[in-house]
Amino acid sequence: MAETSTVCPYCGVGCGLRVEPGDGRAAVTPDVAHPANRGRVCSKGAALGETLGEADRLLRPEIGGTPVSWEAALGEVAGRLRSVIETHGPQAVAFYVSGQLLTEDYYVANKLMKGFIGAANIDTNSRLCMSSAVAAYKRTLGEDAVPCSYEDLEQADLLVFVGSNAAWTHPVLYQRVAAEKRRRPELRVVVVDPRRTPTCDIADLHLALRPGSDAWLFDGLLSFLAREDGLNRAFLDAHTQGLDDALAAARAAAPSIPAVAAACELPAAQVAEFFRLFLHTEKTVTLWSQGLNQSSSGVDKGVALINCHLATGRIGRPGMGPFSLTGQPNAMGGREVGGLANQLAAHMDIEDADARDRLARFWGVPAVAATPGFKAVDLFEAVADGRIKAVWIMATNPVVSLPDGERVRAALAACEHVIVSDCVRGSDTVACADVLLPAATWGEKDGTVTNSERRISRMRAFLPPPGEARPDWWIVTEVARRLGHGDAFTFRSPADIFREHAALSGFENGGARLFDIGALADLDDAAYDALAPVQWPVTPATPSGTTRLFADGCFATADGRALLLPVAPRPPAVPAGDEYPLVLNTGRIRDQWHTMTRTARTPRLTTHMPEPFVQIHPLDADLWHLAEGGLARLSSPHGGMLARVKLDAAQRPGSVFVPMHWSETYARDARANVLTAAVTDPVSGQPEFKHAPVRVEPFRPDWTGFLLSRSPLEIALGDYRVHIPSRGFHRYELAGEEEPEDWGRWVQAHLLGPGEWMEYADPAAGRYRCARLRDGRLELVFFVAPGNLPERSWLGQMFAEDYLDDVARMSLLAGRPSTGMQVAGRxxxxxxxxxxxxxxxxxxxxxxxxxxxxxxxxxxxxxxxxxxxxxxxxxxxxxxxx
Known part of the structure; x- marks a missing residue:
């Protein structure tokens, strides 16, 4: 097959890729022509070719665990939905979708639910990462419209990263900033984050503020700007309203630099330095992500940040603006088509009667859903208490990603009808399904995605779907037809859907809605296939797209004026206390993505940080008797988990950090979100993932060990159990409070296989080692000890050897590499x-x-x-x- 241009399926940067398919693999290189990444790619994107293949793929539809035909599966899904609707009404049905879907997938799912089922109970996992930013933009600017472009980051003189570890979460974008910093050392970078993250590597100032105190910081900045004559009065008078109320609230909450310093637990000198930098630097871009959004007051924090840009007129011009960095590759595309439960398609509001009438006429239905549906957390609460009888989950893993994860699992277990469309067979949520529908995935799907800067790009297929997997849009369309709505779901390709989506964006628009790609509605199939990356709006007046919004000072509100809104800061919903004295912060790590269903398929990405861990300041570690490399049990009122201890002075005392990636597919008892409460922002519905009170205690197992095996194994041993796919072998880290009476007998019962066995046992010291070779090649090695186990990397290197000589075999049982062996290390x-x-x-x-x-x-x-x-x-x- 010819080389294909497509887009990376990971973060919201939206990097362009060139893919040359090979025999079961694909060579993936960055696209030098794509404006989002300009020829760069991160470690995850570079490893995409290694994640392809049929291993752990869901290949056939299943009902109750039994493979069936597509005809049977589609009829079953339609029958279940019809039965629930007829018996309990449309509000008893819900879809839970994902920023991993393409825009065309999203569009047909939203159309079916809000237009033809007649309820708004479709929400997306983007609710968990971007909904507070959406609400903040709508409240201040009038529409969910990111005003900036990536170009602005290289034109700015001050960049402020707030709650964003972009070095790991948006690495290609961060490297563009780092390159600009090297070119222009006078560019100033400020990082606002309780932790000192890798993003601080290029920072001139790091504000390690108290978790949850961001609104005090930006209220304080607004009141400081007013005191120092830093407001743009001409812009405020001509293009905004609400300054007086916003300023009064800011002065009440944060009247002075010492007051801000006290509220944020920062040195007053650092606060003053940041405020002065903002005051004197007109070209300022403030970038924020989950650290701000994932809060019970995330919308207020976003509004407080945007207030400072509006008050200084720093919006709509090169090198300035409030810039929300999207978490997923198509979180914004989902927002464009109404993927959130409180929106209609094409950026129309569900509570606007004229918008509902417009959409109903466009779709040819008597009416569309008239009231907002359940937002993500509330949706699964409704599943738990029986209000929702049937839930269809597409391309996401809520048992791992939603807060209070055990309650989510229990809700699905009790639900009458759980339908899951996914590409993988082994996920925590797939295990809860009654009906499984095999979906196509990256490399097999055609459609579009929209990145953080409003840039629409084509994701193109270069492989056929394996087995009987099908695109999500096709699955939803076929169900809609079986529900009797075939006349409205005549789509035969993603191009058909995109044309309708584009036409709707321009339908009776006339400039009333910024989201408008009406100029693309007449693309034929060839033009759609060749569509170049373009930023919306795309209209007859702007056929090549729009770099930034609000250049004319006209906003998407009824009177064209932006709104500065009063923000009264409030602390996190659940404070730490005597029983749970530490604050848990969850987030991403460098080489993993979401719940690891793709990234764990390649050893290149599993070995940098191979185990779930808790990062803690050394002072807290001393207080709670934790040691580097030891194990810890984290507990909250909602659940517990086990993790490896990492001491790090970059962690703020009183707080701990845990990655959110591990699921039971790869680790027993390591889901971070069983610890977090189902507490949400009252406006956006976004959960408070960045502030959960926890207790951290040492877990002192009676034994620890590891097992390396050329083949994957099913191991039911130990309280702590982590599976780490590695290059040429599988690694299992193990520890437990109870051990077998005889390790040799346990090995014979569970690991016995053909070949040559070697064994060393010292029961008095609690040590056991064994290895199995076959035709001179290492097949398995197993080590148990009370502590001080050898490094794994040199043992892993032995799996690459065709034959182990006597010296190598002796090193196995000795537990140390042979003299002269080159050990690469972690x-x-x-x-x-x-x-x-x-x-x-x-x-x-x-x-x-x-x-x-x-x-x-x-x-x-x-x-x-x-x-x-x-x-x-x-x-x-x-x-x-x-």
Whole structure:
């Protein structure tokens, strides 16, 4: 097949990729022509070719665990939905969808639910990451319209990252900023985050504020700007309203720099420095993400931030604006088609009678849903208490990603009808389904996505779907036809859907709604296939798209004026206390994505941070008797988990950080969101993932161990159990409070296989080691000890050997590498597979003194750059030791 241009399926940067399919794999390279990434790609995107294949794919429809035909499965789904609607009404049905869907998938699901089933109970996992930003934009600017472009980051003189670890979550965009910082050292970068994250690597100022105190900071900035004559009075008078009320609230909450410093628990000098930088730097872009959004007051925090840009007129012009960084590849595309339960398609409001009438006439139905549906957390509450009788989940894993995860699992277990469309067979949510529908995934699907800067790009298929997998739009369309709505669902291709979507955006618009791609409504199939990346609006007046919004000072409100709104800051909904004294913050790590259903398929991404961990400040670790590398049990009123302890002075005392990625597919008892409460913002419905009171205690197992095996194994051993797919073998980290009476007998009962066995046992010391070889190749190695287990990397390297000699075999049982063996150590650079030991040796032997020198010698850090902060730390440690 020819090389294909497509888009990465991970974060909201929306990187363009070039893919050349091969035999069961694909060579993936960055697209130098795509304006979002300009020829760069992160470690996850670079490894996409390694995630393809049929392993763990859902390949046939299933009902009750039994494979069936598509005809039977589609008839079953339609019959179940029809029965519930006829018996309980349309409000008893819900769809829960995903930012992993393409816009065309989203469009038909929303059309079916709101237009033809007649309820608004369709919500998306984007509710969990972007809905507070959506509400903040709508309340202040009149529409969910990100005003900025990536170009603005390179034209700004001050960049403020708020609650965003962009170095890991939006790495390609961050590297554009880092490159601009190298080119223009006068560019100032401020990071507002309780943790010192890798994003701080290029920061001139880091504000490690008290978790949840962002609104006090931005209220304080607004009142400071007023005191220092920093308001743009001409812009305010001509283009806004509400300044007096907003300013009164800001002055009441944060009247002075000392008051802000006290509320945020920051040094007053740091607050003053930030305020002065903002005051004196007109070209300012403020970027925010989940640290601000995932809060019980996330909308207010976003409004307080936007207020500061409106008050200074820093919006709609190059190098300035409030810029929400989207979390998923198509979170914005879902918002465009009404994927949120409180929206209609094409940015129309569900509570607007004229909009409902317009949409009903366009779709040819008597009426569309007239009231907002259940938002994500409320939706699963309604499943739990029986108000929703049938739920259809598409391309997402809510048992892992939603707060109070055990309650979500219990809700699905009790639900009468659980339908799941997904591409994978083994996820926590798939295990709850009555009906499974095999969906096509990246590389097999055609359609469009919209990135953080409103840029629509084509995602193109380059592989046929395996087995009987089908695109999501096709599945929904076929169900709609079986429900009797075939005349409205005549789509034969994604191009058909896109044309209707584009036509709706321009239907009776006349400039009333900023989201308008009506100029694309007449694309034929060839033009759709060749569609180049373009930023909306795309109208007859702007056929090439629009770089930034509000350049004319006219906003999407009824009178064209933006609104400054009063913000009265409030603390997180559930404070820490005596029983749960620490504050839990959850988030992403560098090489993993969501619940690991794709990224865990490639060892390149599983080995940088291979286990679930809790990051804690050394002072807190001493207080709670935790040790580096030990295990800890985290508890909250909602559940508990086990994690490896990481001591890090970059973590704010009193707070801990846990990644949100692990599910029971890869780790027992390691779901972070069983700890978080189902507390949400009252406006957006977004959960408070960044502030959950927890207790952290040492978990002291009677035994610890690990098992490396060439083949995957089903292991039911230990309280702590993590599966780490690795290059050429599978790694299992294990620990437990109870151990078998005889390890040798346990191995014979559970691991016995053909080949040559070697064994060492010291029961008095609690040590056991064994290995199995077949035709001289290592097949399995198992180590148990009370502590001080050997490093895994050198044992892993032995799986690449065709034959182990006597020296290598002795090293297995001795538990240490043989003399002269080159041990790469834990991975640091995922792009080029450079390990810690290799780095330290090169720094020492070659006298490397800079990250650039490391890159020249080993290539580490020269691709996506997301390992550069860690390279800098290793370099500093080596120089300190020297």
């Amino acid at each position: 991975p640091v650079c995922s792009c080029f597979g450079v390990g810690f030991n290799t780095l330290v040796e090169a720094i020492d032997e070659q006298g490397l003194t800079s990250v650039e020198a490391i890159g020249e010698a080993l290539r580490a850090g020269t691709n996506c750059g997301s390992c550069i902060p860690e390279l800098r730390e290793i370099l500093a440690q080596a120089q300190h030791s020297a």
